[in-house]
Amino acid sequence: MDSRTENESTPMKNRLSVERKSEREFVVTRTFDAPARIVFEAWTRPELFRQWWLPKSMGMSLRSCEMDVRVGGGYRLVFGNGMEFFGKYLEVIPHSRIVWTNDEAGDAGSVTTVTFDEKGGKTLLSVHELYPTKEAAEAAGTGALDAMDETFRQLDDFLVTLGARGERP
């Protein structure tokens, strides 16, 4: 593929795993070198969450980020390009588990479950996304991925403007 993906196979880093568990589920896991309470904090305090949810390395940013992290509480994220993402927290167990809905896609919206599993001072983080149907899972090019597509397109355009030519056909 291209050079963007190259450094992801570096063995020194905690390895990211992305799996399609079933027709309706995706699971992302990775270990973090910190106790669960710290990782949990980074997920639940908006001023921290917004620092990493849209990676700067991809040229993305959040215009606003409101999070009321408690059962029944809501969240709303507005991306730099104006796209909005919102939903409700279904479960919040401190330092252990957060479950929320992704309501921007209506009926096709997924439910995200994040678990924090601490072992020996490190935390195994697992993000589980469950779509209502197989079709919704496969059409899940919504949300951040679309925004990312757009970012890549902009980047492509930018590189073309600079006169840099990729190796792709």
Added chain:
Amino acid sequence: MVQYTNVNLDVSFAALADVTRRGVLERLGRAEASITDLAERFNMSLTGMKKHIGVLEQAGLVITQKVGRVRTCKVGPHRLEEATAWLEKYRQLWSARFDELDRVIEDLKERDNPDGLKNRE
């Protein structure tokens, strides 16, 4: 816009669920290689690599061709882009996200533990 062909997507995703197979595809994306080359590069037995190639071949992600005694592998015609585009982007997104999260977590650890003393948890 990429239209997914649902029929083959499951097989493709299953094929891509394995880190070695993804590595093989990335490698083949750059240049064709024999199964022997791949086995060496991924530090794996010939039999093990043959199995992986078999799965990728079934998914249509790789095609192989035997010339003399050597079986050469290359990326299949179109399916790779269809099947990997989404999952690969998904992976890139989470990878980048988590790299930033590492930074936030380091800051928090620093705050909790400015002198680098041992955590009391």
